[in-house]
Amino acid sequence: MRTRKLKLSYTIQLETLNAGTGSVWVECLRLKDTWDYAHGYRTGGGVDCSCELWMDKQLSKSQPLHSQSIQEVRSRYFKNRKGFRKLRKNGDKKAKPPYRDKTFQTTTWKKSAIRFIGNRKLRLSNGQGNEPLYVKLPKNFDVQYAIAHIAIVELVYDKGQYSLHFVYGVEKALKSDGEGIVGVDIGEIHPMVSHNGVDTVIFNGRYIRSLYRLRNKVIASYGKKIDRCKRHSKRWWYLVKRKWRYIKKIDNQIGDGLHKHTTEFVKLCESGSIGTIVIGDLTGIRDNIDYGKRANQKLHQWAFGKVTQLISYKAKALGIKVEVIDESYTSQTCPSCGKRHKPNNREYTCKCGFTYHRDGVGAINIRQKYLGHLGVPVAAAMAPPVGIRLEVPRCSA
Template sequence: MPQYLVRKIKIGKTSQLDDLARAAGELYSRTLISFWRTVRKKNIWLSGYSMEKWHISSKLHAHTCDAITQSFYASLKSWRSRKKLDPNSKPPKRRRWFYKVIWKQSAIKLKDGKLRLSNGKGNQPLIVNWHWEKPKQIEMGWNKQSQCYELRACYRQKKVMPKETGNISGCDLGEIHPMAFSDGVDTDIFNGRLLRSKRQYQNKLKAKLSKLIDTKKRGSKRRKQLIKSKQKQLAKINNQIKDIEHKLTSKAVSMLQKRGIQTLVIGDVRNIRKNINYGKKANQKLHQWSAGSIRQKLEYKCAKVGIKTELINEAYTSQTCPACGERHKPKNREYKCKCGFRHHRDGVGCYNIRKKYLGFVPVVGLMASPVGVRFHPHLQCNPID
């Protein structure tokens, strides 16, 4: 799979940008309406090529029109694949008043530090100061947090070939400790105290501001101010949570790279939230657990340094004793077995994930004590060479 680098730059809010986003929204809506109307009346699924020829916009570049139509069909394809796992998933049927504008390579020119984005014959191009090389594709979208438009430039990077030799490490994702790694010898457990405190503060802030908003009259100026303030404060916390996740995962990938890890085996917890009921507080923590976000960050950062990632079912890995193979559920963070084996339960989980992937049962006498990694603001954000 090709790897990409995205650069973002805020460009404010002008009438030209509004007109472009409005033209894109109109084209997307026309495509959507025509597609579903044809399905309903003729029972025919039109191809993307037919729709590109049918619907165009005089306010946008021809290839921009094609990209907007292709984005609708990409959403349609995603829905059809998702429907196999979730029959209740809904197809893309919502019209858009505004929509993202996409410029392909043919509509992008860079000269003397100026990026010129063509909008078709007879239309004024969008010109932006640019200090980097020419991108492969550019997308203009709305940034809700900053309340302005931003450009997202996409660059294709050289593919890093996976390592041919190296060790294998298991990774156990958790709600209390976001990640735990074991390579068969060393165990590293990443502390999630700060991440959990941010989630807790986020929940308290939501409850406090929602209660305050409900006391104000609908449509009043004060209510609108509170809603805007709530969005701004929650956006700030979301950014802080993302920052913590990025720094922890970057530190983890740097550690794996230093130890010469070839394959990272991650426990699959995607279906853990289904049909659970551990009480109000525990359910809230599990449903706000950002295991998917952390796994996705680990996967693409490992790919950038040539480490292969694999998903494996993690059922009972935290309950099985590595020494004797007996299974029992630990009550606290320490795993204790009748055979005398003791270790951190997350360390046991990641060790068993690795063992399950390898397909054999190594003899464990005494595992080394786990090493804890606590978050601090100056953790390395990029893998160390």
């Protein structure tokens, strides 16, 4: 997908359109409440599907919008719900379903509502009886390209500025399976370690770990201060707010770091003509972790979900397939002799004499498992792993 943006000067029509879309959004929220009430507050994947069909018929057509623009809001709402359930499944307890009323929302036009008139004018239909939106196009606007590739047009409001986003569908075709396969181990020490059959790359987790530590420190030190205050007192509220503001900032920095790492990784895959990325799924197999580590574990599960999600969408844009497989035994199997035993420190050492970076072994085996070769000795001698560090400033404590 590629997007081209075009700034628009403010008119009441633009505001009316996005306000109308906002109203449809609120309508979706209310209709979902009605549905849940009628069905005894059941929420689940299967139910959502029939709710979606039902909602489609219920939505009023009173807003000055194209019927497909209205439908898009409904599907956006359900997409949000789906995203929320996925986050929850990946251990993010704080994730919430969409619930907030919105006064304004981005309006979307699908292909059938978009028409180019001549070379300089665009007509966006808002349904029968409603005034369409006419937009003058700049001289350098390639109408022919737009006609061939346009997927949707969005009316976006950001910081006082309205703009039209032309979203072009130029997703590359999926690369064939014959091309390279890379295994990814997502770990607690390093967010990602990858292996493509020859090279092992470690995406160093030092920076992100330091943020985890800082996060725990902030929780502990504020927790102590908060415990000393009277609950719901002025100072108590002040500290609670301060604490969460701080934690949010750290979480953003962690998210940023993961963004940088995954971008780097996907770029590396593209230049190495990788067709498939295989990620080992660790959810559910680390249940025997001791209690003191619970809080950290949750955070790591969140990070796992985040890394998977980031890699998935970035890879998809480049036409690279992403597969998630069960990673059991991938950390224990020796790539050289195929025997299984638990590694007990950062370096994997086997009785057969094989020794390698522990997460590197994970990545090698995830790749092997995907190929159906787990336990089959790898013939080639392993190159020592290469490390990639984030070039980010240390955050101030």
